[in-house]
Amino acid sequence: MSTETGIIVPEAASPQRIESPEAKAQRISTSSLVTIVGAILLWMAFTVDGSGTIALSDAFDEVQLPSIEIPGTLTVAICALLTLAAGIALFTGRLPRWGRTVAGLVAGAAVLFGFLAWVAASSTLPFTLTSQLNLTLAYATPLFFGVLGGVLAERAGVVNIAIEGMFLTSAFTASLTFSLTQSFIAGLFAAALAGVLMAGVLAFFTLRFLVDHVIIGVVINVLATGLTGFIYQQLVAKDMATFSNVRPMLPVAVPGLDQIPFIGPILFNQRPLTYIAFFSIILVWFLIFRTRWGLRVRSVGEQPHAADTVGINVISTKTSAVLLGGVFAGLGGAYFTIGSVGAFQDNNPTAGNGFIALAAVIMGRWHPVLGALTALFFGFLRALAQTTKPMQLPIPSDFIEMLPYLATIIAVAGLVGRVRAPAADGAHFVKSH
Amino acid sequence: MSITEVGQQPTLSLRGITKRFGPLTANDDITVDIVPGRIHCLLGENGAGKSTLMNILFGLLEADEGEIRLGETSLKLTNPKQAMAAGIGMVHQHFMLIPVFTVAENMVLGHEPTRAGMLDLQSARRKVRELSARYKLDVDPDALVEDLPVGIQQRVEILKALANDATYLIFDEPTAVLTPQEIDELMLVMQSLRDEGRAIVFITHKLREVRAVADDITVIRRGKVVGQAEPGTSEGELATMMVGRSVSLKVGKTAADPGSERLVIDHLTVASESGAVAVDDLSLTVRGGEIVCIAGVQGNGQTELAEALLGTMTPVSGTVNLDGADITNARPARSIKAGLGYVPEDRHRDGFIGEFSIAENLVLDNLDGFTKFGSLQLKAIAENAIARIEEFDIRATSHTQSVNSLSGGNQQKVVLARELSRPLALLLASQPTRGVDVGAIEFLHKRIVGERDRGTAVLIISTELEEVESLADRIAVMYRGRIVGIVPPDTSRDVLGLMMAGVPHEDALATMKEATHE
Numbered sequence: 001m002s003t004e005t006g007i008i009v010p011e012a013a014s015p016q017r018i019e020s021p022e023a024k025a026q027r028i029s030t031s032s033l034v035t036i037v038g039a040i041l042l043w044m045a046f047t048v049d050g051s052g053t054i055a056l057s058d059a060f061d062e063v064q065l066p067s068i069e070i071p072g073t074l075t076v077a078i079c080a081l082l083t084l085a086a087g088i089a090l091f092t093g094r095l096p097r098w099g100r101t102v103a104g105l106v107a108g109a110a111v112l113f114g115f116l117a118w119v120a121a122s123s124t125l126p127f128t129l130t131s132q133l134n135l136t137l138a139y140a141t142p143l144f145f146g147v148l149g150g151v152l153a154e155r156a157g158v159v160n161i162a163i164e165g166m167f168l169t170s171a172f173t174a175s176l177t178f179s180l181t182q183s184f185i186a187g188l189f190a191a192a193l194a195g196v197l198m199a200g201v202l203a204f205f206t207l208r209f210l211v212d213h214v215i216i217g218v219v220i221n222v223l224a225t226g227l228t229g230f231i232y233q234q235l236v237a238k239d240m241a242t243f244s245n246v247r248p249m250l251p252v253a254v255p256g257l258d259q260i261p262f263i264g265p266i267l268f269n270q271r272p273l274t275y276i277a278f279f280s281i282i283l284v285w286f287l288i289f290r291t292r293w294g295l296r297v298r299s300v301g302e303q304p305h306a307a308d309t310v311g312i313n314v315i316s317t318k319t320s321a322v323l324l325g326g327v328f329a330g331l332g333g334a335y336f337t338i339g340s341v342g343a344f345q346d347n348n349p350t351a352g353n354g355f356i357a358l359a360a361v362i363m364g365r366w367h368p369v370l371g372a373l374t375a376l377f378f379g380f381l382r383a384l385a386q387t388t389k390p391m392q393l394p395i396p397s398d399f400i401e402m403l404p405y406l407a408t409i410i411a412v413a414g415l416v417g418r419v420r421a422p423a424a425d426g427a428h429f430v431k432s433h
Numbered sequence: 434m435s436i437t438e439v440g441q442q443p444t445l446s447l448r449g450i451t452k453r454f455g456p457l458t459a460n461d462d463i464t465v466d467i468v469p470g471r472i473h474c475l476l477g478e479n480g481a482g483k484s485t486l487m488n489i490l491f492g493l494l495e496a497d498e499g500e501i502r503l504g505e506t507s508l509k510l511t512n513p514k515q516a517m518a519a520g521i522g523m524v525h526q527h528f529m530l531i532p533v534f535t536v537a538e539n540m541v542l543g544h545e546p547t548r549a550g551m552l553d554l555q556s557a558r559r560k561v562r563e564l565s566a567r568y569k570l571d572v573d574p575d576a577l578v579e580d581l582p583v584g585i586q587q588r589v590e591i592l593k594a595l596a597n598d599a600t601y602l603i604f605d606e607p608t609a610v611l612t613p614q615e616i617d618e619l620m621l622v623m624q625s626l627r628d629e630g631r632a633i634v635f636i637t638h639k640l641r642e643v644r645a646v647a648d649d650i651t652v653i654r655r656g657k658v659v660g661q662a663e664p665g666t667s668e669g670e671l672a673t674m675m676v677g678r679s680v681s682l683k684v685g686k687t688a689a690d691p692g693s694e695r696l697v698i699d700h701l702t703v704a705s706e707s708g709a710v711a712v713d714d715l716s717l718t719v720r721g722g723e724i725v726c727i728a729g730v731q732g733n734g735q736t737e738l739a740e741a742l743l744g745t746m747t748p749v750s751g752t753v754n755l756d757g758a759d760i761t762n763a764r765p766a767r768s769i770k771a772g773l774g775y776v777p778e779d780r781h782r783d784g785f786i787g788e789f790s791i792a793e794n795l796v797l798d799n800l801d802g803f804t805k806f807g808s809l810q811l812k813a814i815a816e817n818a819i820a821r822i823e824e825f826d827i828r829a830t831s832h833t834q835s836v837n838s839l840s841g842g843n844q845q846k847v848v849l850a851r852e853l854s855r856p857l858a859l860l861l862a863s864q865p866t867r868g869v870d871v872g873a874i875e876f877l878h879k880r881i882v883g884e885r886d887r888g889t890a891v892l893i894i895s896t897e898l899e900e901v902e903s904l905a906d907r908i909a910v911m912y913r914g915r916i917v918g919i920v921p922p923d924t925s926r927d928v929l930g931l932m933m934a935g936v937p938h939e940d941a942l943a944t945m946k947e948a949t950h951e
Binding site for chain 2: 313
């Protein structure tokens, strides 16, 4: 294997690239979709006349910024043309890799901004950007935690569709604990513990008894619904004054920074869990990519047998990652009760957020930061449907709620492309012979 | 502690090792001594229990009986960490590398250097450079393992073992994925490691390699040590010890009598799943009554070529004709109707359904023929199975036995029996004898030659040069998706080896001529 024999073996150059028939079909369908959306946006440009107003501060802000007037038809039409151009560029298949990313970004941004401009121009009311962004963070905060729970488990090779169940259990636990102790610290601690317990169920059955990861995930979700409902009816509902006495966390301003115009009220006047979420994203990124533990977690999620042969304890490494994921999922659950609204109500308070977080994990390619950005995007879209509701737009509000998700599909198809999960995600580890 | 700093290391000995998996005794009272400064070959067929023994030595499996001694001390090895601490290193047959990690990350995994709680990849890289300079095994510490050719991946595996300064190095079937030249170089590496005072355990079933480097030879058959052999023992004698009876290493076959062109591949290009060019503008013709072997190192587009011919992959451009019918974009059902018989490379995944019985597997491709009014004709299926089991000498207790319970050789006989039960225009077989015992290889080769003599065009894809040499009427060497050249079967191994590394035939001949003149 040294070159002592004097024989020259050709260098391993990076192989030539070619488009397979499957890749071609994907390119054509994606680019057609982008082009069609661009065409629709172009038509929408001519349904508005006059200009739209985008407000950069709301009535309560200390620093009042002037609102921006934009010409409706012109702005929407420019965005539509950009989208069309991106769609056609993608269709040609001549773009290099970075070019496809740029085209995807341009199309995604143009569709979003064009739609916002159209919304503003279609209504006599201004579109308040600050409240939109505030709401975005409010919706995204639990998703951040869910993403971290999912990323940690799946990087270690355990499929985690139980985020929803972890959310629900810890939302309930946080509410109950706070009611009894009147302490936020105790509430958060109990929520994290509940998340760890549910994660422990996932780890125990998948790693010890080799139960299919998806099945045990479904079981945990159903169990969480049943368990919280049962205890709520049997205990909480009988003495609301004792067991459902919750004062939610209020936004905390960071002194000084919250005075920055526009950014200040959005970023630095948030609920404590939002700050914790930002910190946690960085922490998890660091743990996964910069520490010995993280390297081992990634190795057991990719090739557990290879990890085994270098003396890594595969099962305990996987377990530690799943349990740590439970801590974050638990904090995310607490957001649904003590973190934002108050006491636990027995009416599905987590509302499928665990599954949205899971989608963000996958679209974020199992990367904590990309996953968090995807979560932020989902939060933005949900906020958009809320912000535009009172603006009396000329199209049904159901349609508006759908439109942003269309942008999601396009952005994902263009930006993400083929995603690759950890190689041994969902696989059982058994020592072989 | 480096091996060069201390004197003679103690002998590592396995004493009376027994390991059972259910009713199967994989290792039966095996005793082997591994002496530093010597290359010890463990010779045995696939499934003889060599890998099980080494997995026990490396702490991946625990023996039911017996003990492992290092000099005078008894070792208890329950995990690889303990084995590594005892100075044992292993180069695995299926590389134990994380494809998405860099070389440096793979190298330090399990004993990572850290600085202030952070992974210290800088010192990992330095370690890779030091080791690769010291052993003249050149690798780039920052390359992703999945981007490296298999030969280089093996270097990483070797360096990984050396990073621990292993005194006892196990090489488990290391040559399976290498070109002849790479094998020669690996032999040099093993010899230089031996000369440093390390003990090398070399597991193989290739007789030629044993004769080239072994200082000690232990032959294992069906989990038992059948004897020791001197390094000078002839290949024939070694084969007899290994198999338990005398075997013919050559296939008796007459000269080919090629008829008309049956398979015509014209400028075929196929993209791999990741979008790389796997088959690159490849043209090849196979006539009736001849065996064409595609030789080459694994991963040079053979898999994609086979899948494109069958129809499980769609070519990007080019055409495939079988007996004048265009099957370029045909799905497998139509290719099979056109007369294609297919023996897949990975029989467990693509060759049969393991839980199904032998009888069911034998009719999977021809269910229409065994169905009446939508109902399976169980009696006809059973009769067919009994006839095939007889004809192909499939060693099974009953035709209702599941294919999973058969040995590798008998599983492959089931696959071949099914494919040969139809009149074929083309028999396409990938790695037809991989993981098959020597006795079955003989039989399978005979049947393949028999099919040729019936006038069928036969295309064999094989990475085993022995197989290529004994079967082929023409050898097409494939490298990076192209046919480097088509040569007669008596071409020397050295020339084939150079061609397998991408050197054109004339240049390879010239290089070898120069080498002999020197």
